[in-house]
Amino acid sequence: MTRSALTDEELIAYFEDALSSERRAEIEARLVSDPEAQAKLADWARQNADIQALFIETLDEPVPEHLRAVLHQAPAPRRVPGLFQIAASLAILAVGATGGWVSHANLATPAAPVLLAQAAIDAHDTYAVEVVHPVEVPASERAHMDTWMTKRMGTQMRPPDLSASGFSLMGGRILPSAQGPAGLYMYENEDGKRITLYISRQDTGGDSAFQYTGSGPTQSLYWQDDGLGYAVVGDMPRARLKDLAKRTYDQLL
Amino acid sequence: MNVLNEIEALIPDLRRYACALTRDRDAGDDLVQDCLERALAHHRSRRPDGPLRAWMFRILINRHRDLIRRAPRAGHLVAVDDLPVEPGRPAGQDSYMALRETEAAIARLPEDQRRALLLVALQGATFDEAAQALDIPRGTLMSRLARARATLRTMTGRDGTRPVSARPIDKSKDPSP
Structure with missing residues (x-):
């Protein structure tokens, strides 16, 4: 039997009860002669007790009515954001507008496609976090959106269908860019x-x-x-992004 | 049971996790509200195979990732002295101090380690549930938990070395993807 010190990964799997009974017995046998590992396990148990104690109150509180109301589709009275939050979100928009799009013209000429990709990332980071107004025109007004965006862009604008990858269209908006109006479509999957x-x-x-x-x-x-x-933008592994980009590309042909 | 009732039954758990993640009652409740709105918008198209609880936590965590991107460093700049001290905890002085130390240490864990640790240590999620909620492989979860627990141990001075809780964690050293 091996007598090497137990690794943290082995101990974690043991501690979280994620082992087969065979592996579990093996770890237990090695634990007997590993006081350092025993001390770790004891401290981890104490960490759990501390964490439980720190956040116990929220569990016992009654659920606020406005959260329950969300599920019952009553118009949810959202907590009114404080002045600071409003100022902060305006500041983000301002940074997006000046830091993101305008100042790029002053930089030492990165290639145009890189600028496009950066503008796309800025737009994503600005609007993907939006709760109330993530899009300007919702997908429910699809016909209107297509007409309007086509007119503003001066070219046929039709958002691709990405439902095969689990993403449904939320809607679109028009944005300023160095090349004139730009279009932004937002999609969301079932995981949000x-x-x-x-x-x-x-x-x-x-x-x-x-x-x-x-x-x-x-x-x-x-x-x-x-x-x-x-530009297809998201916070996900490249392979998944590539799958979405390919579907987009195929439909735009 | 109606799926909306099942979701409603999860609200206390979601609130506790959201408040622990954000360390702010109002921000936590806002996070839960966003999560519930998204769940409501998508529950009809949800694949029926996965457990509802993991799905709800996945939505909450995705929403939290969005928020962190908006304020990327907020979670790492909390000075120990600025952490709110709530008076009148029913505990002896020593254990009270120990709790505060643990709270300060959790506050300064890298975001993805804190999410993982709170899922298992606070919510009691199993390994598989936590991996599903975080949308990461088991191996990644395991190393995140190991790092979180080791860091916590060092910062609270329980690994035999002196506590280093006065020094901020350098986020750039976190090798997570």
Whole structure:
């Protein structure tokens, strides 16, 4: 039998009761001669007790009526945000508008597609967190949205159907960009994960293959096709993003 | 039981987890409200295979990720001295201090470690439930939990070294994806 010290991973699996009975017996046998591991287990149990004690009150409180109301589809009286929160969200919009879109023109000329991808990420980070107004026109007014966005963009605008990947269209909006109006579609899956598709004019560079960029958790996959630049943006592994981009690309052909 | 009633029955658990994640009662309740609204919008199209509880926590966690992106560092800049001290806890002085130390340490864990630790330690989620709620593989969950517990142990000085709780955690060293 091995007498090597137990690793934290082994101990975690043991502690969380995630082992087969065979593995469990083996770990228990090794624990006997591993006082360091025993001390860890004792402390982890104490961590759990502390954590339970710290957050016990919320469990015993009555559920606030406005939360219950959400489920019963009564118009939920949302807690009115304080002045600070309003100021903060305005500040975010201002940063998005100046820091994100305008100042790019002053930077030492990154390639146009990179600018597009960055604008798409900024737009995603600004609007995906929105609760009340994530989109300007909801998907329920689809015909109106298509007419309006087509007119503003000066090219046929029809959002792709991504339901095969589990994402349903929430709606769209028009945004300012260095190339004139840009379109943004937002989708959400059943887990509440949101992705956006950003489309703007892209006169330089011709067609291009899929390219990635990302800042932090938000990843963007972008490409150019027939005078338009496209970016699919989301906080998810690249393979899933690529699947969504491919579906988008196939439908836009 | 009606799925909406099942969801309603989960509200106390969701609130406790949200308040622990955000360390703010109002922010926690706002998070739960967003989560409930999304659940309401999607529950009819939900795949029937997964457990409802993991699904609800997954929505809550996704929403929390969105919020953290909006204020990316808020969770890592809480000075120990600024943590709210609630008077009148029914506990002796020593255990009260120990609790405060643990609370301060949890507050400074990297976000994804805190989410994982609170799921199992606070909510009592099993390994598989937590992995489903966080949408990560078991191995990733295991290493996140190991790191969270080791950090907590160091910060509360229970690993035999001196507590280092006065020093902020450098988020850039967290190797999570």
